[in-house]
Amino acid sequence: MDPYKQRPSSAYNTPFWTTNSGAPVWNNNSALTIGSRGPILLEDYHLVEKLANFDRERIPERVVHARGASAKGFFEVTHDITHLTCADFLRAPGVQTPVIVRFSTVIHERGSPETLRDPRGFAVKFYTREGNFDLVGNNFPVFFVRDGMKFPDMVHALKPNPKSHIQENWRILDFFSHHPESLHMFTFLFDDLGIPQDYRHMDGSGVNTYTLINKEGKVHYVKFHWRPTCGVKCLLDEEAIRVGGSNHSHATQDLYDSIEAGSYPEWKLYIQTIDPDHEDKYDFDPVDVTKTWPEDILPLQPVGRLVLNKNIDNFFAENEQLAFCPAIIVPGIYYSDDKLLQTRIFSYADTQRHRLGPNYLQLPVNAPKCAHHNNHHDGFMNFMHRDEEVNYFPSRIDPAHHAERYPQPPAVYTGKRERCVIEKENNFKQPGEKYRSWPADRQERFVGRWVDALSDPRVTHEIRNIWISYWSQADKSLGQKLASHLNVKIDT
Ligand code: HEM
Secondary structure: OOHHHOOOOHHHOOOOOEOOOOOEOOOOOOOOEOOOOOOEOOOOHHHHHHHHHHHOOOOOOOOOOOOEEEEEEEEEEOOOOOOOOOOHHHOOOOOEEEEEEEEEEOOOOOOOOOOOOOOEEEEEEEEEOOEEEEEEEEOOOOOOOOOHHHHHHHHHHHOOOOOOOOOOHHHHHHHHOOOHHHHHHHHHHOOHHHOEOOOOOOOEEOOOOEEEEOOOOOEEEEEEEEEEOOOOOEOOHHHHHHHHHHOOOHHHHHHHHHHHOOOOOEEEEEEEEEOHHHHHHOOOOOOOOOOOOOOOOOOOEEEEEEEEEEEOOOHHHHHHOOOOOOOOOOOOEEOOOOHHHHHHHHHHHHHHHHHOOOOHHHOOOOOOOOOOOOOOOOOOOOOOOOOOOOOOOOOOOOOOOOOOOOOOOOOOOOOOOOOOOOOOOOOOHHHHHHHHOOOHHHHHHHHHHHHHHHOOOOOOHHHHHHHHHHHHHHOHHHHHHHHHHOOOOOOO
């Protein structure tokens, strides 16, 4: 046996107990005492080590998306899109890439019910031959705000009241009354879609606009969409109360049980693309995250399928320690100027350095599955065993060199420094269209949820009027319905 080759894992277990340093433990039942009644000796190193480990079993939970379930599987290309991207994992139909996926709720704690009205996270890590690609999306295709500067305040408003620790509508409606760009997201959240039946029956979306680059360097804006092959299903409010009341982990259980039973959840991946040369011809800005791209003019193009066919072996290692980041991309896929995406590029790795430590990308679930190399090393919990003597670059002794150059977006930037809102806000059109596309009963449920929210006694007249005015601008009849339910007179 080469003692230096052994890595800690359950495959390297002894049949008997040991301490963390490998010494045999001959009694794992009783503390070491003087006489049969004690006191306990501090020299009971095994007891101290056992308690110290236990005392530190929890790590900080994610600041958002704390509650989640994950599973493994593969992504398979079904359609050739090499005219759009040189991404290696999309190189030809039939190519398969291993993935891990994590679904989540957003606002509440790690043990909260999975039946709450909340967006759902849909994050996919592709372990490609050119490094990992993280598509960190949600089940809704748009987002509440378009500038990342607002994200921490937005989350504070949606999270429980810091005094009572209860989520309260007056705080949410107060904050968002300053942000009419959130209306579109609220047409998803307060719709039936606001409580998915479980994680298998929901759409996914990359939400932010990314870019695809082909090997000639031609760029297209792209939006990614996942569609479940078993269809989208939701829980109506009463059903959610019933399901959540009997099992607060119903979605985690459904995912786990389906995979155990061999009924593998599957989604098809589609893209929509826009040539940036033509971006001005739309009434929305393609890098505005509060907008959807109309499918009648920008059709969904099929790309591949995602199949989840393996449950995780360990929740802590493959869910709590799992770290996704929208900055993690591969050649052939790039960011866009979407301000929210630009903010996300910083935030995820930053929180993960805090939540998991600076070497979180060495953890097996996060590490690339391809060969990788650089001189970022050491720090807390480094467990990379390195024996090279050259840890600087460049060097005439170490042959490590730059990778081959891959295409980058060629855009040229000029402009003065600004802090401002984008020009084409167009906040009301798409929410109104969405509302009008629903049958009457679905519209009624939407109105009912808004009436409930706006009836919170701490929602002021001013805030209630602002919301009625916003919804009137989206759809006049919707505004009138809300006003009449809430006994508010609206200016015409
Ligand atoms: C500027 C805006 C945003 C910021 C600053 C932000 C920040 C964060 C942070 C700090 C986390 C916790 C990560 C961790 O601890 O591992 C997180 C998780 C997550 N975010 Fe965001 N977020 C933003 C917008 C969005 C948007 C637009 C989406 C949807 C596309 C999204 C989807 C997710 C998902 C799915 C997770 C959970 C990933 C997992 O399962 O571990 N976020 N976000």
